[in-house]
Amino acid sequence: MKLTHGVAAFLAGFGQAAASCIDRRTLDYDVCVNDCTLAGVPIPDKNTFQLPLENFWSEQCPPTIVGSSGAPSAESQVCLNFAGPFLTFNFAPFPGYITKSASVIWKLKGNVAKPETWTTPPPTNTLECSPGAGGQFVCKIPFSEILGVSSSTSTIDHLKGICPNTDREALVLFLAFSGEVEASGGGAVTAFTQQFPCSTRAYDRSCTSWKTQFPYIEIAYRCTNCRTVPCPSSSACPSSTTSTSTSSTTSSSTSSAPATLKTCSFGTAFGYQNPVAGVRKSFTLNTQSGAGCNRWGWYEIPTLAELQGGISGPLYVGAGGNDITKAVDVGIWVATANALGRVTVTYLLNPPYALAEVHVNLVCLPMTRCAPGQYTYNAGAIPNLPTWSNPVPLAYPTCSGGSRAALVVHASVNILTVTSACPEPVAS
Numbered sequence: 001m002k003l004t005h006g007v008a009a010f011l012a013g014f015g016q017a018a019a020s021c022i023d024r025r026t027l028d029y030d031v032c033v034n035d036c037t038l039a040g041v042p043i044p045d046k047n048t049f050q051l052p053l054e055n056f057w058s059e060q061c062p063p064t065i066v067g068s069s070g071a072p073s074a075e076s077q078v079c080l081n082f083a084g085p086f087l088t089f090n091f092a093p094f095p096g097y098i099t100k101s102a103s104v105i106w107k108l109k110g111n112v113a114k115p116e117t118w119t120t121p122p123p124t125n126t127l128e129c130s131p132g133a134g135g136q137f138v139c140k141i142p143f144s145e146i147l148g149v150s151s152s153t154s155t156i157d158h159l160k161g162i163c164p165n166t167d168r169e170a171l172v173l174f175l176a177f178s179g180e181v182e183a184s185g186g187g188a189v190t191a192f193t194q195q196f197p198c199s200t201r202a203y204d205r206s207c208t209s210w211k212t213q214f215p216y217i218e219i220a221y222r223c224t225n226c227r228t229v230p231c232p233s234s235s236a237c238p239s240s241t242t243s244t245s246t247s248s249t250t251s252s253s254t255s256s257a258p259a260t261l262k263t264c265s266f267g268t269a270f271g272y273q274n275p276v277a278g279v280r281k282s283f284t285l286n287t288q289s290g291a292g293c294n295r296w297g298w299y300e301i302p303t304l305a306e307l308q309g310g311i312s313g314p315l316y317v318g319a320g321g322n323d324i325t326k327a328v329d330v331g332i333w334v335a336t337a338n339a340l341g342r343v344t345v346t347y348l349l350n351p352p353y354a355l356a357e358v359h360v361n362l363v364c365l366p367m368t369r370c371a372p373g374q375y376t377y378n379a380g381a382i383p384n385l386p387t388w389s390n391p392v393p394l395a396y397p398t399c400s401g402g403s404r405a406a407l408v409v410h411a412s413v414n415i416l417t418v419t420s421a422c423p424e425p426v427a428s
Contacts, residue, residue, distance in 0.1 A: 029082055031155065032226035039230040041156065042163035044082045044170065048222035052112075052172060052310070053197035053214055055344045055389045056334070062217055063195040064177055066094055069210045078104075078177050078194070080219065085158050086140035087173075089127075093135035094181055100189060102129040102137035102179035105216075108146055109172040112220050113165050113332050115312055116276060122216055123174040137179070146171070163223035168350045169332060170223050176216040199338060213339060222348075263384060264415050264422030266317060266353060270297040271333040271409025272324070273313035282313070284322050285370050285408070293370035296322045301365070301404045304396050307337035315347065317413055318426035328426060331386075333409045342393030345377075345409055352416045354384035361408035364399035372410045384414055 032043050050056040061079040065072035074094040081088045091102040104127040110117035129139035144151040147161040163170050177194040194217055196210035273281035282298040296319055302311050312334040319327035331349035338344075345360045357380045359372035372378070377390045397405050417423065 029226075031082075031084060031159075032228050035155070036228055036231035038156070038159070038226045039228050041159060041226045042167045042223040043159060043226045044087075044162050045222055045224045046081050048224075049080055050220045050222075051197065052218040052220050052334070052336070053211060054199075055336070056220070056346045056348070056387065057198070061092075062175075062177075062219070064091070064094075064192055065195050066097065066181060066190055066192045069196045069212060072195075074181075074192075075195075076192075083140070085143045085155065087143070087146065088140040089129065089138065089177075090132070091129060091137040091177070091179070094192065096184055097181035097190075098184055099131075099135060099137055100180045100182055102139075102177070103127060104129065104139060104141070105176040105178070106141060107174045108148075109174055109218060111164050112169040112172050112334075113312065113314075115310065118172075118310075121174050123176050129179075146173070165223070167223050167225045169348055170221055172218055172220040174216050175219055211338065261416045261418060262420075262422065263354075264417055265356070265425050266330075266413045266415040266423075267328075267426035268297075269315045269317045269330055269411040269413050270319070271300075271313055272298050272316055272319075273300050273311060281311075285367075286322075288365075288367040288370060290366065290368040290370055293367060295370065296320055297370070297408070297410070298322070299361075299367070299406045299408045301406055302335065304337055304341055304405075307335055307343055307396065308339070310334065310336045315349070315409070315411065315413075330413055335407060335409070337396060338393065341396040343396055343407075344389055344393045345407075346389040347387060347409075347411060349386045349413070351386070354386055354414045354416055355382045355388050355411055356380075356384070356414045357382060357412035358388050358390075359408075359410040360390060360394065361406070361410075362394045362397060363406055364397050364403045365406050366403075367406060367408075370408075375408065375410065384416065 029043055032038055046060060049060045051059050051062065061077040064076045064078055067073040074097055076092045076094045079090045079092065089104050091099065093099050105123045106125050106127065107119065107123035109119055127139050127141060129137040132138040142151060143158040143162050144153055149161065179192055180189045181192055182189050196212050197214050197217055198207035199211045200209040202208050275281055282300055285293045285295060285297040285299060312332055314329050315331045315333055316324060316327035317330050330353040331347065334346045336344055343362060347355060347358055349355060359375040360377040361375035363376065376394055379388065382388060399405055415423065
């Protein structure tokens, strides 16, 4: 997986919780920089763009192509960003071509964490872009249009809509890019489009095959708390250097060094799927008679069609007795299947939580064993990452005799803290 941006965003988010005074130089979103009243308010983070159709591959600049997906005659990209109350698009020029036009076709899919809000493709709203510097084309979508609210809505309300789950995963959009280019030396005008979502990557992360059934991409992002300097108050941050004097001496003291993160075991997490229209989606493991099943935790019974549409839910730690009211919500999980019936499960944790191990079980009922180490997929010694997906998709099982396929999503979770002693682990 491509995790650099995700780790950076995770540590940045944790730093907000660990420190009360944040340097303005850490900021790169103008709305946050320019408004001290937004200190601590969740804002969209450009460093966390991900592609759900590619198992949440991190990508701020999705590729565009002239020609076919497997052998394009030219390649470029469209870079996304947040500037002011807008989602912006910057079409880079194709080498050897002059861009004549560019457009974005878009549609809000919904809240990543709430499948019941998801709409269906394809994207339908067309946004025409304008020429910019250096042969680029640029355009932007107002937050108000994404949310379907008045343009006079306040900034804080726009941000609440753009970051509906506070400082964690946020919204997903359907996007398609198109336009026309002309060879630099003159010639026929040729169309370009976005590249199809990638289905297989080589060892060097380059794409080797594509999901050509999708004439669009999906883009998701996360939010993080605005790290601007709070408005002046009696509790304002002190300057980094202060001087004190006495009748006999004058001394200087500097602010202490940043605290060091400490890794502590937090507990066991199981994925849960919320009911949909009153229909139960998760079932307790202790209803199964297999070895190790007499414990708390859940399994789901999604059909292949449901997985191909995508399912998700919260990750709960410490729900002893399957009592969700006792649990700690540490993030979400998302399960998807491709056209060949291969299943990928993605974990997305919120700061200050991180993954130590993940285990996914995808078998036919009844389950003969529930010990996570004996699941279909196991990954250990994960270095405190906030995001993880099984690198090789799992085969959706063919079950006989009326049996159903069962999915169990499990993880061992750490907590990162700046305290000298670890907090008590949550009961597993």
